[in-house]
Amino acid sequence: MSFNHHDIEKKWQDFWEENHTFKATEDDNKEFFYALDMFPYPSGQGLHVGHPEGYTATDIISRMKRSQGYNVLHPMGWDAFGLPAEQYALDTGNDPAEFTEKNIQTFKRQINSLGFSYDWDREINTTDPKYYKWTQWIFTKLMEHDLAYQAEVPVNWCPALGTVLANEEVIDGKSERGGHPVYRKPMKQWMLKITAYADRLLEDLEDVDWPEHIKDMQRNWIGKSEGAEVTFDVKDSSASFSVFTTRPDTLFGATYAVLAPESDLVDKITSAEQKEAVEAYRKEADKKSDLERTDLNKNKTGVFTGAYAINPVTEEEMPIWIADYVLASYGTGAIMAVPAHDERDYEFAQKYDLEVRPVLEGGDTTKEAFVGDGKHINSDFINGMGLEEATDTMIAFLEEKNIGERKTTYRLRDWLFARQRYWGEPIPVIHWEDGTTKAVPEEELPVILPKTTEIKPSGTGESPLANITDWVNVEDEETGMKGKRDTNTMPQWAGSSWYFLRFIDPDNQEMLADPEKLKKWLPVDLYIGGAEHAVLHLLYARFWHKFLYDLDLVPTKEPFQKLYNQGMILGENNEKMSKSKGNVVNPDDVVDQYGADTLRVYEMFMGPLDAAIAWSEEGLEGSRRFLDRVWRLFVDEDGKLRDRITTYNDKSLEVVYHQTVKKVTEDFEALQFNTAISQLMVFTNAAYKTEGLPLEYVKGFIQMLAPVAPHLGEELWAKVTGSEESISYEPWPAFDETKLVKDEVTVVFQVNGKVRSKAQVSSSISKDELEAMAMENERIQEFIEGKTVRKVIVVPGKLVNIVAN
RNA sequence: GCCGGCGUGGCGGAAUUGGUAGACGCGCUGGACUCAAAAUCCAGUGCCCAUUAGGGCGUGCCGGUUCGACUCCGGCCGCCGGUACCA
Structure with a gap:
């Protein structure tokens, strides 16, 4: 007879629910433990067998910790804003809110069928106005501290669909749906100044217990790079420009300069003869998406502007080119090219026959760029110096002459925080007719996402909210001034950037969470989820947390003390599970058949938690x-x-x-x-x-x-x-x-490192006795007969190794 | 290219302050139970040679350190993940 899983699973799930068995206790005599799962996006597909892997892991820990006398916070919720619901709404005319609610119920039923010990009294949903009130509130605080600002940023504009597309909706320059052409069009966008936190996001990685490769991914993403900014004058012009370089020590080898094609300076300096070529090139570059520009990096292209810059140390003329291998968005959007000691510059110089001037010993610059360290040559006052000394000397020189300075730049860019979508948190901002842009005051939050029967593109690139005129148009009750609501919504990352705080105090109407409670529960002791969120979600959440820390709203610098990534569960054929491959396992079927x-x-026995296993x-x-x-x-x-x-x-x-x-x-x-x-x-x-x-x-x-x-x-x-x-x-x-050790243990006797005999001995036997036993052993005698014993190694309780020849 | 990780039986995987390689599970083989089968219980199971006793080989490949290496060091090969004109 085996147990009936249908009966007992139902019985205990009902018991737990009726008795609120897993309601988090907050007993100050106990220690606090916060075990968190990355909350899911409730997709129409329902739960995947990959979900329960991480959920089971945190559940095991939560259950053990409760038994060990901890207060345990183990909550679950829904990251429910997102593109799929909106697309579904566009396709079917249904309300994404209803669709989402239905999906949540399916997810919840499935999760509950697996017996997880969540405290459902703390369930949260990012699309609930009671929740997103505080998401919006955090945004207004960011505005207050000048960490939210508006900027002209190019977006993927598809005129045929009348809408802006996300990067993943654009394939080969065409819209994924319909295959219409997509153009880059600058639009006014909300940005969050995450770069202001770059250094702290980098440094504080030292304090958390995360897998090293995840920390590395974040470090690479932040991409701190130290060097100098150098100013170059343009010949026969009042104009000048700055470049960022990590190798200011090679300045004597800078033989030309390159500007990003988008650079404003290009218009000012381009000579009459080159104007046509430059314009043609800029037009070409404009058509390419960022992806294409970086993808097709094998073949560099560029055009001479006809202008020259003056190298501040050699005072020689350097031709100024434009080329799309220089990115407007990194550094200053301009570089000094040192072809002898930079691979990219070398390749470009070869192609356009520009001067290659070696300034470091070592390597053969007639064949390839030399990027290593070496004694400086052809470099006047830094000749003979090595990398470090030459760099410091050069920077000191530049700073003294006021033509450059030590500088650190980051790969990390500010966070594009606006989406031209309906199904998201409305950005709580009003643009008034007097030209001012103001945050909606706290007492008027939340700005509720209006219900509408028609979610359709506005045609202007604005979100579908622009169609809802009663909602967009506002009037100040006191002054009668008119204004328009911002029609942008927040990206999906917004709600997930602080949800772990709300779980601690989910029903608080007065503030995002009670500081006293936060102090007890934070930081999250264990956070488990997929590695696909290693960079963006975790970086954004850390950024918001640090901002809230600065406002004294949370007690810790870092939100997640220990992080772990579960691996992927593959199909039986060792490939990623997918409908098209027909190898998808549905957890409902497994629960029904096996329990x-x-x-x-x-899922826990398959192998290590972080491994990908079939x-x-x-x-x-x-x-x-x-x-x-x-x-x-x-x-x-x-x-x-x-x-x-x-x-x-x-x-x-x-x-x-x-x-x-x-x-x-x-x-x-x-x-x-x-x-x-x-x-x-x-x-x-x-x-x-x-x-x-x-x-x-x-x-x-x-x-x-x-x-x-x-x-x-x-x-x-x-x-x-x-x-x-x-x-x-x-x-x-x-x-x-004291009860872990057996009285009798098996030891092995080796001759020259090979096991020749075994014996049962008392675990308390002395080294000498053990050695004597080995020497007397019949089999061992056979093997050492006629040989000289050179050495005997005895490891008590384990082995004796006799070296003989 | 760069960064990170990995490579162990037929399969998933154990074992690292260097000390019995292959725990546990799957699969397979044999036995018990049964009229029979399934289920269950018990036993065996790295490969090769040998009737047995036993012997040889064995943790991707080559080499090194050591009494002793899956574990440490050097050099290769392969796979996976991340990332890339980042100046």
Whole structure:
């Protein structure tokens, strides 16, 4: 007889709900633990088998921590604004709010069917005005502190659709839907000045317990780079321009300069003869998207402007070119080219026959650029110096002459925060007829997203909100001044940048969260989610958190102390699961056929949490078999407790039990669930081979199993103890260090590093005794006969190695 | 190209202050139970040679350090993830 998962899973899910078993306690005598999952976007597809992997991991930790006497905050919510709902609305004419609500209900049902211990009293939804009031409020605070500003930024404008498209909606310069041409068009956009926090976002990575590769990805994204800014005068002109360089020490080798084609300076300096060529080139560059410009980087192109810059140290003339290998958006949008010591400049110089002047020893600049360190040559006052000294000397020189300075730049750019979409948080701003732009005051928040039956493109590039004139047009009650609401909405990243704070105090009407409560729960102790959010979500959330920290609204510099990324679950054919490949596993089917506990055990047992591993139906069956085996160990065919369970302890399971408590506890803590489960199996196998099962061990074992298989855990606990309480708050089992060691251990005897014999010995045997035993061993004697023993290595309790020749 | 990670049986994976390689599971083989099958329980299972006893080989490849290397060092090969005219 095996257990009926349909019955017991329903029974305990109902029990937990009725008793609010997982309502977070806030007892000041206990420690606080915050275990968080990246909340999902509730897509129409429903839950994927990948979702429960991370959710199960945090759930196991949450359940163990409750047992260990912590207050545990383990919440769930919905990141429910997003493009798919809007596209669905556009296609079908349905309300995205209704569609989203339906999806949420599906997700919630599926999540609950898996037995996660969420405190649903704290459920939040980013599309709920009670929630996004505070998202908007944070935006107004950012405005107040000059961290939100408007700028002209090019967008993907599709005239045929009358709308602006996201990058992922543009394929080869055409709209994904309809294949219409897409152009880059400058539009006024809200930007957030995340660059003001670049240094802190970089430095504070040192303080968090995150996987090193994720930290690296963030470091690369921020892309701090140190060097100097140098000003160049343009010959026969009052104009000048600055360049950023990481190698100011090579200034003597700068033989030409390049401006980004978009640079305003180009108009001023281009000579009459070159005007036509320059204009033609700029037009070409304009057509290319950023992606194309960087993609097609093998073949550099450019045009001479006819103007010359003066090299401030050599005072020689340097031709000024424009080329799209120089990006307007990085540094100053202009470079000094040192072809002898920069690969890109070298390639360009070769193509257009520009001078290559080596200023460093080493390498052969007739063949390729030399980018290493070397003694400076052809460089006047820095000749003979190495990289560091030459750089410092050059910067000192530039600063003294007032033609340059030490400078740090970042790859990180400001956050484009506006979307020309309907389904998002409205930007809480009014543009008044007197030309002023003001944030909506706090008491008028939230600015509610108006309901509409027609979500259609405005045709102007503005969001569909522009069509809703009653909503757009406002009048100041006191002064009668007229104004228009901003029709932009926020990107999906907005709501997810602070949701972990709201979980701490989800119903607060007065503020985003009570500081006292934040102090207790923050930072998040464990945050698990997919690696696809390694950069953007985590960087944005850190930025907002630091901003709120500066306003004294949150108590910690960093939001997430420990981060972990679950891996991907692949299809049985080892490929990414997708409908087209027909290898998608639906969690509903698994839960129906094998039960939630089986799914949880299987996903944790597959391998390391962060690995990408293929699904295996046979492996899944094996996990169910293990749970059945556990059930039968304690329960007989009639559903009665087996009389093997006894209060008498014959000690036959003592060592393995204490080892199991130690290993499971430590492995759970380290998120090594596969080896923890393996240890539970080891105990089960040992228990099958012995007569009596001490009650104490049975209870401890069930407690360790329960975080992974909670329904079975509760059911067995009720049967074994007769308790009517949940197992959730029973104190976690402890192990006794002195009982971990067996009296007898197997040692191996080696000759020249090869195992030749084994022996059972008392674990307390001395080194000398062990050595003597080895030397007397018959097999060993055979092997060392006629040889001279050179050395004997004895590792107590492990081995003896005899070196002989 | 650069950065990060990985490479262990038929398969998923264990084992790192250097000390019995292959825990645990899957699969497979045999046995018990059964009229039979399924399920279950028990046993075996890295590869090669050998009837056994036993021997040899073995953690991507080549080399090194060491009494002893999956683990440390040097050099290759392959795979995965991230990222890229970032000056």
